[in-house]
Amino acid sequence: MAEPRDLAAEVAATAPRYRLAVRGPRFRGRIGGRRGHGVGSSMEFVDFRDYVPGDDLRQVDWRGYARTNQLRIRLTQEEVAPHVDVLLDTSASMASTGGKERAVRLLALAMLRWAQREGAVARVLALGAAAVDPAVEPFAGTATEPALPAVPLRANGIRVLLTDGLWAGDPTPLLRRVATGAAFVVFVQVLDPWEIEPAAEGALTIVDVETGARHEVQLDVATAAACRERVARLCDGLRATVLAGGGVHVRTSAADLATMCSRDLLPGSVLEPA
């Protein structure tokens, strides 16, 4: 496992160049820089309403009063810092290789950093568990069915799901529940390069890191192609489900943070230049 100090250094070197490209209509949260769910004190005009005593006189539309002799209040958009919940898949498959584990930890830490820079209240929640520290959280889960975190998710917040999506069970119910009440859902699927493009390596004994099952396989060209096809089909299914729920799906191959950001997250509209 990578040292937390190394992870933090890599995040510190790469994260400032990007910010979360969230597009949710209305967030909830503390005062911030994102358009909120309700009426606020930003400069963006929303509507007028009749004045009632107690309203802030600074919001009175004095120009309209001059024309119509009626006191009306200018309503502006609320600006908030959205809640960010990073849902981290802590199953053992996330650490099937060292590169994959490091990439997941980097992404989780980077998500926290980007959220904090927005002034948001961010936290990392393990699927089926509570808040965790992504730098040290061991990936040892063996559950075959994904589950929501044990703590409630905050409504109208940004929910980032960091997982490899390699569940034996159907992930659709989880994805729907994640999308429910969320302002914006980001599905980041992290896979090892070998999982995306398995090579014909000949005879192998494969060990399922979650179930411990051992199988021998002749990983020839045909088998590798079949594996690639099954992974692609799985990713397409996840992508379709996420997109149907209004979220964003990005599949990234485990690498260093800068590469993943520039190659996958930025084109996938998860990030935008800072």
Add this chain to the structure above:
Amino acid sequence: MTFATPWALLWLLAVPAVVVLHLFRRRLVERRVAASFLFPPERLVTTAGRTRTRLLRTPSLWLECLAAAMLALWLAGPSFGGASARHVVFVLDDSASMGAGAAKKAIAAVAARAGSLASCDRVTILRTGPRPATMLGPGDVPSAVPGALAAWRPAQPSHDSAPTLDLARELAAGGGEVVFCTDHAPTVAATDVTVLAFGSPAPNCAILTARRVPHTAGEDLVVRIGATGAVGGNELTVDLGDGVASAREAVVFEEGIADVTLRLPPGTGTVHLRLAGDALSIDDEAWLVPVPERVVAVCDLLSADARAALQVGRVFAATERVRFVGDPRDAQLVLAATPGTLRPGQLEVLIDPGAGERDAWRGPFVVDRSNGLFAGVQLQGVVWASGRGQLPGAVLVAAGKKALATEDAVDVGRRVRLDLDASVGNVVRSPDWPVLWANVVEACRAEVPGVEDPNTLVGGEVRYLRTLVAGKGDREVALETPDGERITGRGVRTVGFVPARTGVHRVVGDGGVELARVGVRFLDPAESDLRGLASGEWPAAPPSATADAATRDMDVERRVLAALLLLFVLLDWWVLDRARPAVAVPGRVR
């Protein structure tokens, strides 16, 4: 295709062993994966300890099977006939002592060693002796060994084996192997020869002397028997031939020697002597063939007057074993006045003083006594009347400058000229005259066709004098052994044979007609002494690197197989190495 070591083909079992290993204990690269369900289920094989699972036909499996097969073939030493393989030169000690049980063991050992050779290997069998003899080969197939050994009966007197071993070394040069089978421990360490000794010490009796001594009433049989080791006595059986009862004599040794003398009745044929059986049988028997009379055939071509003057009748009447023949071709001695056609071995005496006046010579006479014809001839008080002509040839008798007797140098036979007028002088009446003719007859007796000595020893020589006259039946002469084998002799007029077996041999001429009989027995006290025999094996030193390299250079098939074996191993290694992930994967083991 043949194999140097067919049993090594059992290593082919390594091929199914490799398959079994792949079935039960496959050493595959282990990779941790996030989800095994990503792999097609039909391509997965569940491993469960050492239970048998579906065989994966991996390149590694094929390469390892091929490597195992190549290894088995390499060990088996295949040959397609193009390359020479091992060459084993067996040297058999042909001394008679090997007959005391060691020969059978040696035959078995040689056959066993030859049986372990591949058909592509080459075998040579040499037999020691005064001259090395080849029993098989050089470079014959191993399957011919039993046939070559079947008739081997060691019967040679003691001899030096070094010439045969030297020949064997030459034949085995270039990586061959020399195996010497004997019954003695090697006296000198030979690092390049494997010595196999099969002898065992034993007491033994042997007939040392056996001869027929003629006397006036017949013959005496004189036999001397020797014993070595703890032999108290023996029994000698004397077989006098068909129709004559055998005699048995108890033999008691004194200091290892016993003498036996028996009276043989007149007309006794071949005598067969044999002792009671002991460790070595070859020296227990002897055959004594009666010595044939050698009668000189004389052809007298002189005129009646000359014959009478020379007193030919009186002279030859006093000479034993002489007969007169009419055809000069059948005679060994020809008396004539003029030269005729000489036959091989023929002695022609020309007595002719020529025409004209005579001279009488009283001496002193100069006699060439180195010539056997005038041995004992003194010519004291002799008056020799001769003509005045000159005789050609080497002078035998001269009076002053006058040659009275000469001998011509001719290609065949001898021609002696006597310038003698018998009617004058007193030569024919002197005592020297019959002496001269006795010498002449005895000189001719050596030219009588037939066997010179009918009783000889193994390793000796049987000499047969041919007539070289057409129609005499001795144009083709051979020596027929008791086993019926015919030995071809060497020589033109005198044909020599070297018998290697004991027993009564026959000299046969044209059409297999028997010309003479020869008794051959064995005599060699050194070989009869079996007390120094030993057994054991003294292997040769390992071959030198040079010889080993020479052998490998000749083994083309093995080199090809070794190259293929190396290729398959490297390919297997490469395949297995290629199967490794490029990036180190935690938990991956081999």
